[in-house]
Amino acid sequence: MEQYTRPTLTGGQGKVERGRAGIISGYVFRVIREQLGLTQDGFAESFGVSADTIAGWESGRRPLTSVPVGQMLVHRHRLMHMGVGPELLAALERATEADVLLASALDDGASTDTGPLGAWVMQRDLVEVLIWPLNGVAPALIRALPSPRRVRRGPVPRAPDIPAEDRARFFARMRETAEQARGSSNFLLRRQALYLAGFDDETDTSDWLAHQQKLVRPDDWLSRWLNSRSVAAVAARRGDRDRMAHFITRTLADDDAAETANLNYWAYWIGETPHIQLSDDFIASPAPGPWQGNRLLEHLVQGLTPRHGFFDLNVHTLWALLAARPTLLRTPSTARKALRARLPVMLDDLQLSARTRRELEGIRYAIRLAEA
Known part of the structure; x- marks a missing residue:
């Protein structure tokens, strides 16, 4: 590294x-x-x-x-x-x-340029902890802990305490870093700075991000794919599901390379793969990497929350994962049981897009085949 x-x-x-x-x-x-x-x-x-x-x-x-x-x-x-x-x-x-x-x-x-932000491809567990003092949202592991025994004396902050001026300074630095990072050698640095800048709740964040994405149009397929995914992810986090639906329909669907890249990205993001990556190149492997998929299955099932900005992407990725790793449903697991129980409720939602409904139906059919 x-x-x-x-x-x-x-x-x-x-x-x-x-x-x-x-x-x-x-x-x-x-x-x-x-x-x-x-x-x-x-x-x-x-x-x-x-x-x-x-x-x-x-x-x-x-x-x-x-x-x-x-x-x-x-x-x-x-x-x-x-x-x-x-x-x-x-x-x-x-x-x-x-x-x-x-x-x-x-x-x-x-x-x-020589700092840690562009040294390796960050994963979810690190990003959640880094953003914690900036948005007050505890990492999944911390949220899952039982209430502590009563050892506190007086009121304490519910998150790592950072002054407002330091918070503003952090996001200003992310914008500055993204704006100054140019060229293919700095793509990872720019991409991760843009991603972190997207957590800023200032009213001009969306417009600034959209402008930054228009400034740089990568020549290679992987960089364009990552650019599109980053735009969709930031928009979804801010409640814009249309941009994510556009990404799924125009960038992922009916493109085997894009579907494989999506699975490889997710598997690395949630820690399914054991090794730290120093660049994004691994995402463009011609086939899903040497990971099992059990952890990714569990993560995607936990994220099946209708009305959430990432719901459609979670469903589509789950559908693609089960197509690539059909054996995941043949072994009884907590994730499979939870998915089977949630499917009827999700399919009753009248606001599902046509694509998401078809994919949920496909997942239900795959479960029936596995249990037959």
Whole structure:
């Protein structure tokens, strides 16, 4: 992976305040402590550090990103011994990565060309954690946690706390990065900056994104496909289902290469594939990659929420997945059971598009064949 330099964690113009350099990992660390049902004092005693150290990690005053790698491995092993599960440990690791990305974006002196944003193709678990302090929406893993035992003293924020000016600064930096990134060598950097900029709730975001997409018209098929998908995804997130329907009809349907690219993209996005990719080239493989599809099936079924901007894309991708991996329905699973139960309700929706209805009917028929 491309190497990058961690931003300077000092105060002052153009630098990142130290207390803001570890807010996401600090918040996740506090979630871990609360899931164990421990106060800061109790956790410090079990962990073998001072209570002030725990408070500093959780607040970002002593960022976890500043802890040496070897010491972080020791801390990780201690958390394992205390009973912290692999999902929360993975969330802490992603939160640390997100802190580095956030700090880089907030540091006006950091170069985006050599920074982390364009170094590898990001996945859902990292993006959800990175955007958490910016839109207040907790990652899926955090939302699924049981309510913590009562160890809190007084009111606490429900998400990593970032000042409004830092939030505005982050999105301004994403726009600046996208506008300055030009050429095929910077396509990934530009694409990911545009994607993150799309989370900004300012009224001019949609117009700015549309203008940026018109400025650069890639020559190669994959870049054009990714451009179209990015436009549709941002529009769907903002409630515009027509743009997504247009993407499915004009870009995906009846194009084997586009359908394969869509499946490969989804599988990587949700973590079905085991390896980090340094470019988008893997998406254009001539056949779906060496992934099983069970995790993707579960994710798509969970996303079958009518009226949601991504509903039509979830249905179409599910339909394409079952065509490419028909064996997924032959083994009883929670996802198959949930899909079978939801189908009649979804098909009763009078506002379904003709294409989505046909695909849902096709999925129901595939389930009947698998169960026959």
